[in-house]
Amino acid sequence: MKTSPAAPAAHVDRLLADVIQLLGRPLPPEYERALRTVPRHLFLPDRLWLRDGEGGYRACDRSADPDGWLTAAYTDTPLVTQFTDGLPSSSASMPSMVLRTLLLAGIGDAGREARPPRVLELGTGTGFNAALLCTILGDDAVSTVELDPVLAARGEGNLEAAGFAPALSCGDAAAGWPSGAPYERVVATFSVDRVPSAWVEQTVPGGRIVTPWTSAWCRYGTLALTAGRDGTAHGRFHAFASFMPMRRPCQDTAGPAAAPAQHKGVTSLSPWLVAGGDLDAEFHLGLAVPGASFAWDITGEHAPTRLHIADDEGPSWAAVDYDGRCADRFAVIQAGPRLLWDEITAGYTRWETLGRPRIGQYRLSVNTAGDHTLRVETGRGSTGITIPEKLSRPSGPSGSSGSRWSSWSGRPGL
Structure with a gap:
């Protein structure tokens, strides 16, 4: 010994x-x-x-x-x-x-x-x-x-x-x-937002691949896959663990983009429903709206409480403001080519339509081309979920901590 x-x-x-x-x-x-x-x-x-x-x-x-x-x-x-x-x-x-x-x-x-x-x-x-x-x-x-x-x-x-x-x-x-x-x-x-093809290729048929999972919206969950004889892998998510994301060799990044035009509106969807600590909802949104991250701003600079949403790889952003009084209507600002709050709203609505599935109900398959296919097991059977293209592309250089807005507070209550 x-x-x-x-x-x-x-x-x-x-x-x-x-x-x-x-x-x-x-x-x-x-x-x-x-x-x-x-x-x-x-x-x-x-x-x-x-x-x-x-x-x-x-x-x-x-x-x-x-x-x-x-x-x-x-x-x-x-x-x-x-x-x-x-x-x-x-x-x-x-x-x-x-x-x-x-x-x-x-x-x-x-x-x-x-x-x-x-x-x-x-x-x-x-x-x-x-x-x-x-x-x-x-x-x-x-x-x-x-x-x-x-x-x-x-x-x-x-x-x-x-x-x-x-x-x-x-x-x-x-x-x-x-x-x-x-x-x-x-x-x-460490956590990943996609499974590198090399991992599947280097695993024997019947072998296991286990990795913590992450998304820009929600760093939580663990994926366990079994490699198939045809070069594919299939498995499901488990509701535990939050690990730092995979770091990649440094790559050049694009310079700053011009400030995008802003669009203002009103929403009845509470920001706390999508970013208030419900990990099942946040896990789904991380899959449905890839690249979108959030942070809470309680400095009072813009509103008593603001949920700030950013596209991690583009100029798009959104802000949802709570005025400190009305808890059923919130001011929304969206800017850039992605209307991020509209995407979040659609993703949350889809999660509710599916019966608010828990993390353990999601299954993932990876094919020989590296494509990721999601299905969620509900009381009505198994339902396929369309994964936006952004999730299927290789990850770019990633940091090793949370939101870039880390100087702000996390998940304040009403």
Whole structure:
């Protein structure tokens, strides 16, 4: 059995209890062994950023607060480990979400297979997830890819210090890792808004692909696919996890566009219905209105409360204003070639017509051309959903944090 520097027993016991409580069931023995074997604190930098309860982060330094830092290391919570351009760009995910993703991928079935499945991890990050995989499956079964050279070197150092040696490569995870293919399991540690074709191509028939999901509107959900013999993949979404989006190599971006003409109107659809925290509605809108993101403005500059909507790749935007008095009629401004509020209204109406489906009712298929086809299972059977073309095209360069309007508040109440 591989040996590594021990984790503090009391801290691990508390972490295990928190993980089991959140998952609602005991962990398989190999998972509990992995969580006890892999010392999480060895995979964290000396400075962490923790949620401050007000929408921001506070720094936690090991040198200044060693007890607080160690407690954070063994708390079932995400820990930001890197900022880029003032925004979070890498994090250590919640251990419970890491383990739940591995369970969904069928990693827990390893002991019942003839040999350990070959696993491709996409996004090495701190190396903690790769270490768990190595503990469960063995080093030879695990390959991991990291885009950021700094993170790749740091992750490799963390793994070596803890006594693990998976095959680690530095490259664009969207391309998978052909030299180690094919794989029985492909597991991403970041979220995507489409499944790269390379992932399907590098997965054996019957193999599993598991990745957190994102859209500009809603970063939530996990997709689990099974690869077919014909080069396709089919599966469904699961209602858990919110991960940072996939980062891509830097690309040139277009310069600023001319200010678009504005159109004013009135709506009876409450902005809180589409952006107030109903994850089922927001998940649907993320699929139905690709590229549209939102942020709440409660500065009072334009209205007591404004929902601002933007096209992440174009000049279009919209604003829905609550005047502080009337909660059934809201002023709307739309600008640009996309009438974003009209798209949001149509998407929300469609979601209601379908019976307000939950995230787990959505199924996704990917064909050999990389096209994505959605169906939603309702009480009336299965219904196809048209995916706008924007969702089917390759993702452009993505950041690693939330809305570009992050200085504003999130989801205020009436």
